[in-house]
Each structure stands twice: as C-alpha cells, then as structure tokens.
Amino acid sequence: MRIDIISIFPEYFAPLDVSLIGKARERGTLDVRLHQLRDWANDVHRTVDDTPYGGGPGMVMKPEPWGAAIDSLLADGSPRMVVPTPSGRPFTQELAQELAAEEWLLFCCGRYEGIDSRVMAEYGSRLRVDEVSIGDYVLAGGEVAVLVMAEAIGRLLPGVLGNACSVVDDSFAPGAMQNLLEGPVFTKPPVWRSHEVPPVLMSGNHGKVARWRRDEALRRTLSVRPELLASLDPATLDKHDRRLLDELSFRVGSEDVAN
Ligand code: 6GU
Secondary structure, three states: OOEEHHHHHHOHHHHHHHHHHHHHHOOOOOOEOOOOOOOHHHOOOOOOOEOOOOOOHHHHHHHHHHHHHHHHOOOOOEEEEEEEEEEEEEHHHHHHHHHHHOOOEEEEEEEHHHHHHHHHHHHHHOOOOOEEEEOOOOEOOOOOHHHHHHHHHHOOOOOOOOOHHHHHOOOOOOOOOOOOOOOOOOOOOOOOOEEEEHHEEEEEEHHHHHHHHHHHHHHHHHHHHHHHHHHOOOHHHOOHHHHHHHHHHOOOOOOOOOO
C-alpha cells in the first residue's frame, strides 16, 4: 500500500519509522511519502492560511497550495483521499478495514479552522474523498489523527502483524467477539504482589477458558460501554450470556440499561 501525507508539519510523522509500521515500510509492504504543503505556497513567506470569509476566529487553509500539492500527486493516478477533521464521519474499525483494502491513500492534514471547503468539492468530483474524525474531542490539527489512522490501517495489511489471529480477536473486529470489549489478560508469574491469576486460565480447560473470557467481556462492556451491549444483535447471545446479563440486571433486546 502507498500512503501520501500532506502537512505543514511532516516531522509529526517520525513515529511511522518505528515498530510494526516502521518494519512494514522497511519491507516495502507500506510505502509512506511525506510532503510539506508549504512547498506549494506561491509567496516568499510560504503562506498557507488566511482569514475566514464571513468572519469568526482563527484562520482557514487557502485552497491554492492544496490544489497544487494534490495535483502534483495525481500525475501518478487516483488515490483515495482522507481529510482528518473533527466534523468528519467517525473512524471505526470497519472504515479501517475498508481503507486497508485500498492500494493508495492520500491524507490531507488541515491545521487552524480547517481547509477551504472548495478543495474537498474539487477533488470529491474526481476521487473518493472522506472527511474523517477519530473521536468527539478537538485536536489542534489532523496530524495526530492521521498517525492513529495509519497505525490502525497499517496493522491490517497482510504480513504486518506477527499473528494473523490477533486481528480477528480485536474488540471491534466485525466477527469473533462482535461489539464486545476484551476482558483482562494475564501472564506469568501466577502470583504478583499477592494478586492471583484467575485459576480457570491455568486449568487447561479450553471450553471453560472461552466461557470465562466471554463472561469477562460481557461484564467489561456493560461496565464501560453499555451502549455497545444495547446495540448488540440479541441473536448473538447464547443462554449463558443471557443468564449472566440477567444477573447483572441488563435487559436483553431493550435500549434500557438498568444499572
Ligand atoms: Cl481527524 N482532526 C482534528 N483536528 N481534531 C479531531 C479529529 C481530527 N478527530 C477528532 N478530533
């Protein structure tokens, strides 16, 4: 996969040199190319922003440098374009999987109050363009959001994770433990500062281990993300699940979270 990133702070992306993503780049699985937006500014000060039409606080990124920067890349073909913004559609595991299937992604990082909207209109008629948010909070710019998305996408590429199963087991991977958070995990030693590992995990009984893990996933999800449980398809709950949730006063098949 090729990923191009246009930003006024390409130094922000140094973390992409390390760990799983860094290794994928060394192997050639991932080809990341960073671009300085100011290289396409047309004045001596390399200006990329200006005051917003209609007034208001802050600055807006000018369309011309963006147009020149993006056009220069389109000589190579048609990437899928992603624009990080707190007003975008939510970045989810499902969107990460969709983007991981693309051959070429282009991330356009806005700063200030955002990029002049005509840039998205212009390329939206030629490319697939998504404005994407990584959560309900406001960052100073899109760079960190792109790091988040690049890592979530990069680890899904074939051969990037050591263990292909770890992708399937993810809390939000459509499949396996659908829409449940993963419960606690343990490793050696069996006792640490008087905290014991749950004996069932050392029992060697794979059926019991699987059941315990599912119970813990249900408990944890109810405790920290009850809305995920409420949105769960009741058909995916077996009789053990229903008994546990009943004990926890959660009513299956209702939006009502009774605790
Ligand atoms: Cl993608 N950008 C910015 N600036 N803030 C955000 C965001 C993106 N997602 C959540 N907050």
